[in-house]
Amino acid sequence: MPIRPFPPLDLTHGRVEMAHGAGGRAMAHLIQQVFVTALGGEALAAGDDFARVTVPPGRLVMSTDGHVVTPRVFPGGDIGSLAVHGTVNDVAMSGARVLHLTAGFIVEEGFPLAELVAIAESMGRAAREAGVGIVAGDTKVVERGGCDGVFITTAGVGVLTDDRLDIAGDLARPGDVLLLSGTVGDHGIAILSKREGLAFETPILSDSAALNGLVAAMVAAVPEIRVLRDPTRGGVAATLNEIADQSGVGMLVREAAVPVRPAVRGACELLGLDPLTVANEGKLIAICPPDRAEALLTVMQAHPLGRDAAIIGAVLADPDRVVQLETALGGRRVIDWLAGEQLPRIC
Amino acid sequence: MPIRPFPPLDLTHGRVEMAHGAGGRAMAHLIQQVFVTALGGEALAAGDDFARVTVPPGRLVMSTDGHVVTPRVFPGGDIGSLAVHGTVNDVAMSGARVLHLTAGFIVEEGFPLAELVAIAESMGRAAREAGVGIVAGDTKVVERGGCDGVFITTAGVGVLTDDRLDIAGDLARPGDVLLLSGTVGDHGIAILSKREGLAFETPILSDSAALNGLVAAMVAAVPEIRVLRDPTRGGVAATLNEIADQSGVGMLVREAAVPVRPAVRGACELLGLDPLTVANEGKLIAICPPDRAEALLTVMQAHPLGRDAAIIGAVLADPDRVVQLETALGGRRVIDWLAGEQLPRIC
Ligand SMILES: Nc1ncnc2c1ncn2[C@@H]1O[C@H](COP(=O)(O)OP(=O)(O)OP(=O)(O)O)[C@@H](O)[C@H]1O
Ligand SMILES: Nc1ncnc2c1ncn2[C@@H]1O[C@H](COP(=O)(O)OP(=O)(O)OP(=O)(O)O)[C@@H](O)[C@H]1O
Ligand SMILES: [Mg+2]
Ligand SMILES: [Mg+2]
Ligand SMILES: [Mg+2]
Ligand SMILES: [Mg+2]
Ligand SMILES: [Mg+2]
Ligand SMILES: [Mg+2]
Incomplete structure (x- = not known):
């Protein structure tokens, strides 16, 4: 019961001041x-400057991602759910159990409270679905024109409880197999189509999703996994080049093996884009020793977020x-990093 | 040795694209x-999507703060050092040892690379001084006008290794003593004076500082501390009201006991501000049982960041x-929360 009552906010017509x-x-x-x-959550409700959280014993993993996506609501998601998925996925790429997130909001003066509520509710939903808690936050308001609507930076921690796991970008070895968890380009094309007002026969939805459940199934079955990475900005092309650089190896990808939705392929042709350079938000690349590839593929395909998984x-x-x-x-070409800028504010 | 070399950035004249x-x-x-x-640091250099970090056994603590301060460079600090101090301090207010930070940057197209380097160097310096590592980051670029220069959101983790510690905002009890670690209002007035081009006889420096060392000394000597909080936005007035609300108690502060620099007092009179509502970035309020107050005061005053500490x-x-x-x-008045907005983008 707060003393000196304050009028409740008008969450329908009010604006951020x-x-x-x-x-x-x-x-x-x-x-x-x-x-x-x-x-929600106890830690937030406590209202302290910090959150005390419980973490099972193990190696700690941390990551962070800022989110400035425009439009803020897109087919298949919004900035709130994306801000959860983005950081959950980066922590998950270590093989860790993802546990807790923080969320820092930067909001423009005049931003509609109703939209802020919708974003926060979407975040809460996404976090609950991913099984993670949002335990601490921050709210800064900048004057009109000081930022474009709302930016959300999340950070996350997870824990590696399985000592056998050693998953990192510099561990790919010649002979290892490349797997991809599903179709590429969905997120980028969903954003682009909304932005450009393109209408496709089948609407293209962002693949934005939390991959921690898929990863948990994968590392439980195949702890020998060497590398995991989510091909976000820069797409599969950037991700593979990053790993090749870190590990000091080359790679060969079979184009025919890379799953691409027909609608995405069509849109890419129309727009002159290579699906391999378009961003994803619910896909992962996995690299494992050859004798474990079939087992890994099987467990990936058994998960709803890996149904279209393939060895690529x-x-x-x-x-x-x-x-x-x-x-x-049957020809060969180099898959280079994305050069220049393709799609600003994709995430 | 990266393949396909890329021209080194022009860190003197270049701009963010x-x-x-x-x-x-x-x-x-x-x-x-x-x-x-x-x-710096191994974790960043590894270039993975995540950082694996070591953490001694204990209860984990997390916090986050976004930073949008303007001007970005002010007497006594800049947005880079502030972004380290802000989050280090919130984690430290649990009594925890602060260990690792993440840093998410949102940068405006056209931002000078030289200024970005200066900010990053200031962050690195502040982190080293505070004994914490920046282990993961993120970089988003928005188009010209999409944000005002650069925003930095940090998140931090710490660990409570001492099981005796239980420090939280709802634990203040009647009879407890209020301590303040030093002078109030320095940060807010430093920002304001830079912004308004005010010249004072003695320049007023922000108090921006990492308080984790001071807190470590305090909790080692007086593990009975009940509440710690840094009086940032809203100043001492907001902080005391927050704690009073959480703990369901009242408070009495002796005005004469609150340390205020003469130059800050003068500026506040000139500007019609109450020093108790002005933001600080290197001060803390501590609440402890009465029989431990003198011991706590002594250890605070023995630390460089607590020299002016007082029982208030x-x-x-x-x-x-x-x-x-x-x-x-000898009269009494209510110290209310800051009403409305005093100083936008103070941190
Ligand atoms: N957008 C948000 N979502 C969830 N929780 C939030 C949000 N903003 C703030 N909080 C929570 O509200 C409480 C107060 O946050 P606040 O930022 O005022 O504290 P602080 O960081 O100590 O102050 P300052 O940011 O001025 O340094 C904390 O418990 C924080 O986790
Ligand atoms: N401003 C920064 N400061 C320090 N490290 C950074 C910064 N930006 C990125 N990094 C580091 O660079 C690496 C790549 O970051 P990047 O954001 O590209 O990865 P990602 O989060 O997996 O991709 P995306 O942000 O597109 O989802 C990570 O190790 C990250 O910690
Ligand atoms: Mg990411
Ligand atoms: Mg990633
Ligand atoms: Mg805060
Ligand atoms: Mg703070
Ligand atoms: Mg605080
Ligand atoms: Mg990132």
């Missing part, structure tokens, strides 16, 4: 009525660290 | 040449949770 970021009573009420309500290629010995594509016609 | 946030080679080079270089008042039984000020003349 500078006072909501000033550290006084208005901010406390915004945090309570919008964020704590939507994001192999790691080669190559001091020049070139990532090559074997085209459908 | 959209490609620096696109996930391709340009981004990898920006991260390497600006951030990894300045922030006491916790009262009060179901209305009112925070009162006993003025120098």
